[in-house]
Amino acid sequence: xxxxxxxxxxxxxxxxxxxxxxxxxxxxxxxxxxxxxxxxxxxxxxxxxxxxxxxxxxxxxxxxxxxxxxxxxxxxxxxxxxxxxxxxxxxxxxxxxxxxxxxxxxxxxxxxxxxxxxxxxxxxxxxxxxxxxxxxxxxxxxxxxxxxxxxxxxxxxxxxxxxxxxxxxxxxxxxxxxxxxxxxxxxxxxxxxxxxxxxxxxxxxxxxxxxxxxxxxxxxxxxxxxxxxxxxxxxxxxxxxxxxxxxxxxxxxxxxxxxxxxxxxxxxxxxxxxxxxxxxxxxxxxxxxxxxxxxxxxxxxxxxxxxxxxxxxxxxxxxxxxxxxxxxxxxxxxxxxxxxxxxxxxxxxxxxxxxxxxxxxxxxxxxxxxxxxxxxxxxxxxxxxxxxxxxxxxxxxxxxxxxxxxxxxxxxxxxxxxxxxxxxxxxxxxxxxxxxxxxxxxxxxxxxxxxxxxxx
Amino acid sequence: xxxxxxxxxxxxxxxxxxxxxxxxxxxxxxxxxxxxxxxxxxxxxxxxxxxxxxxxxxxxxxxxxxxxxxxxxxxxxxxxxxxxxxxxxxxxxxxxxxxxxxxxxxxxxxxxxxxxxxxxxxxxxxxxxxxxxxxxxxxxxxxxxxxxxxxxxxxxxxxxxxxxxxxxxxxxxxxxxxxxxxxxxxxxxxxxxxxxxxxxxxxxxxxxxxxxxxxxxxxxxxxxxxxxxxxxxxxxxxxxxxxxxxxxxxxxxxxxxxxxxxxxxxxxxxxxxxxxxxxxxxxxxxxxxxxxxxxxxxxxxxxxxxxxxxxxxxxxxxxxxxxxxxxxxxxxxxxxxxxxxx
Numbered sequence: 001x002x003x004x005x006x007x008x009x010x011x012x013x014x015x016x017x018x019x020x021x022x023x024x025x026x027x028x029x030x031x032x033x034x035x036x037x038x039x040x041x042x043x044x045x046x047x048x049x050x051x052x053x054x055x056x057x058x059x060x061x062x063x064x065x066x067x068x069x070x071x072x073x074x075x076x077x078x079x080x081x082x083x084x085x086x087x088x089x090x091x092x093x094x095x096x097x098x099x100x101x102x103x104x105x106x107x108x109x110x111x112x113x114x115x116x117x118x119x120x121x122x123x124x125x126x127x128x129x130x131x132x133x134x135x136x137x138x139x140x141x142x143x144x145x146x147x148x149x150x151x152x153x154x155x156x157x158x159x160x161x162x163x164x165x166x167x168x169x170x171x172x173x174x175x176x177x178x179x180x181x182x183x184x185x186x187x188x189x190x191x192x193x194x195x196x197x198x199x200x201x202x203x204x205x206x207x208x209x210x211x212x213x214x215x216x217x218x219x220x221x222x223x224x225x226x227x228x229x230x231x232x233x234x235x236x237x238x239x240x241x242x243x244x245x246x247x248x249x250x251x252x253x254x255x256x257x258x259x260x261x262x263x264x265x266x267x268x269x270x271x272x273x274x275x276x277x278x279x280x281x282x283x284x285x286x287x288x289x290x291x292x293x294x295x296x297x298x299x300x301x302x303x304x305x306x307x308x309x310x311x312x313x314x315x316x317x318x319x320x321x322x323x324x325x326x327x328x329x330x331x332x333x334x335x336x337x338x339x340x341x342x343x344x345x346x347x348x349x350x351x352x353x354x355x356x357x358x359x360x361x362x363x364x365x366x367x368x369x370x371x372x373x374x375x376x377x378x379x380x381x382x383x384x385x386x387x388x389x390x391x392x393x394x395x396x397x398x399x400x401x402x403x404x405x406x407x408x409x410x411x412x413x414x415x416x417x418x419x420x421x422x423x424x425x426x427x428x429x430x431x432x433x434x435x436x437x438x439x440x441x442x443x444x445x446x447x448x449x450x451x452x453x454x455x456x
Numbered sequence: 457x458x459x460x461x462x463x464x465x466x467x468x469x470x471x472x473x474x475x476x477x478x479x480x481x482x483x484x485x486x487x488x489x490x491x492x493x494x495x496x497x498x499x500x501x502x503x504x505x506x507x508x509x510x511x512x513x514x515x516x517x518x519x520x521x522x523x524x525x526x527x528x529x530x531x532x533x534x535x536x537x538x539x540x541x542x543x544x545x546x547x548x549x550x551x552x553x554x555x556x557x558x559x560x561x562x563x564x565x566x567x568x569x570x571x572x573x574x575x576x577x578x579x580x581x582x583x584x585x586x587x588x589x590x591x592x593x594x595x596x597x598x599x600x601x602x603x604x605x606x607x608x609x610x611x612x613x614x615x616x617x618x619x620x621x622x623x624x625x626x627x628x629x630x631x632x633x634x635x636x637x638x639x640x641x642x643x644x645x646x647x648x649x650x651x652x653x654x655x656x657x658x659x660x661x662x663x664x665x666x667x668x669x670x671x672x673x674x675x676x677x678x679x680x681x682x683x684x685x686x687x688x689x690x691x692x693x694x695x696x697x698x699x700x701x702x703x704x705x706x707x708x709x710x711x712x713x714x715x716x717x718x719x720x721x722x723x724x725x726x727x728x729x730x731x732x733x734x735x736x737x738x739x740x741x742x743x744x745x746x747x748x749x750x751x752x753x754x755x756x757x758x759x760x761x762x763x764x765x766x767x768x769x770x771x772x773x774x775x776x777x778x779x780x781x782x783x784x785x786x787x788x789x790x791x792x793x794x795x796x797x798x
Contacts, residue, residue: 059670063653070656140560143550171555175528226528226553232521284521289509292520324518327511327746330719378721378749415720416587448583451542456519 028075032068039064090136093449095196097128101441103425105432111154112398113427113437115208118151118195120441127152128443129195131163135450142167147194163194164217175228179238180221185278186236187298188318188340191215193455199336199373200407201423201441205387206342206367209399210314212248216300218276232284232294242276242302243269249312249344250276250302259400260348260363260393261356262306276302294320294456307349307360316342322456330416332378341368365391365400379413383423394430401430418446481618484530484557486541487514488771489597490567490606492779494534496635497611497628501621502532507548510772513747515587515719519544527552530563532617534610537568538594565613568594571602574704575696586717595698595769598787599705600636600679601655603780607632639781642677654680661687661707679788683708689795690737692730692762694744694753695719699767702787708795711737714744714752727752734760741794745769763794 039061046057099120103110107122114121118128134146147163166181184192190207207215222238243251251274253264267274282296300314318340325333343366350360367389375381385407391400409423425439483504485491491506498504507523508514514536527533527548535541549557549564556563568591575593577585596602611629615622637651645654645667657663663684667673676684683706693699696713703710712733716726734742734756743765744753757764768777768786777783 066653066656170550170558172553175553177553226524228529229525232525286520286522294521322518326509328513328516329747329749330513331516417583454519454543456521
């Protein structure tokens, strides 16, 4: 499920309302005039009236005068309003995530532990990201969403990323929705979301391993179908380019090497088989008035760059549970639980350059994260996450060897638009000789601009 | 590839299921008050349901996935508007795959277009003033006059979507309006005066004098009879919300709010200010909704001697608020007993 709710509709209504107000002023003017004349004629009548009908006339005059005053007041209110039609074109908002902290792990290895491109991965301060979002109605058939990210990397360089830019249809028949452009693949729950919506400072270990530092996103198109069933059921199928640094596990061009230490093989797109295919099914039910569950299954199929015809498959299962008291204080108290498990089969090609020799084999990786967040009392939330990931024949590869991480945190929300979070990570990584490591991060977020719709 | 095989099959399945004939018009509303008004106007021609349930706080709503499924099957989607649903409705509509209820279509209805609005945000307002609604206070349905206006908007929209039942919708509107008018003033006065005139007199605190001058005060019944004698009485609300519309209609004076800035919890200093204000003005009623923090309400009530009036903020909010009229009954009775005690 993706963030895409915005507000072209409000724009249209605002414009329509202004026009309606002008028409109302016009109508009111006429009504006021008619009433004035009526009152005058009644007053004239009253002067000549006999005492028994005078009382009735007085009441009428009083009520007409009352109506007149009401109308004049309304006219005054309407005339004071700005009369220009204002059309809502693009809703703009910006969010900033900054973090500060340190770790017992040296900075050279910290980058391997914190695999997310926007995770805090250095001692001291990190500007995780500034995200600019532009959203709105394109025309009666499409909505547009653009997310641009800029951040400062550990070398102090400012980096710019076009995170997403896509359009979504709003009026296809048969319950279909088309999305086209550059977008996060709808795999599991976390991948299609943006870091400022996360419940933790960093991304789960397994996501970093399967999809690389920035999550899985690429230019492409997908079709989704909402089943006309009494419960929620959505099926999604799509194809995207398989090449680039944001399509880890597939045609990655990462010079640091592929899973299993293979070098990158240059592969061009020869046929439809060289694209990345994704499918997802998700269903959701409400359990009573206060609880909702959502289950999903996702799969990815595409080529990888370890050889001329090698392929990768990734499978995932996800579950989400939310409890929120029906009568609540701005959303509190609440409890959520979320878990995702993923499996990857990576066909690594044989390689021999005279000094290094690899056999062809399918490398298997798996991992999961499970997290709970409990908001006992506004504005506090307590979270805990467990991460596990491991791979076969990992032989010294820090991004495939066994890894366990436990992350408790606490978040304070001054308002709907800002938060402060403190998180502790307990880490045990095989490449660091299974020695317990400790990190502590303080994160702040602020968000301003148009009030975007929430995702579930 | 899986995608190539399954999608055409799914398309066919979808078309087959979507073609199922429907007898009653499916009306989906965001809040339960709108459901009740739509059901009253639509009668047996419509099947109305609401995304929110009575006890829920309409400001903080998660767009549950089932909302999409329900929006997908609606013929008419009605929202309160004025940014009340800004956190979820736009997304629900856009993702519903339902062309009938997209903004600008006849099946998309903003119920606020004809209502009398109060408390617009000052020009140049920003979020340093709290979680404000730029379009004004959206809790307009606690003014019965607005409920009637909303019923007109809904009637017009029902006729547009389902022209074949136009007469039934006219009758439904008339019945609803008469029910509200009689609940407001009692049947006797309505034979002699226009409801609009009585409403104007009431909101300006002139109704009782007007009737006394004509020796008609005994004919006054309903909510107006309960609250008109208290015209001008001061009250305080927790969130600057619906009670302001109710106060406006019955000429009560909403002199302040516990939340100085909407949605921002009061600081200890603000609580002290409110308590001082309530003591100075001898405020007898503190209006609150069930989702406001009760500890603060209890403290204020304890220190000021005022009565905490639990406002039914929407239909179903409390057990006695089964429909619009019984909700207003509950609110008027509770205010009357708090403000009217010696």
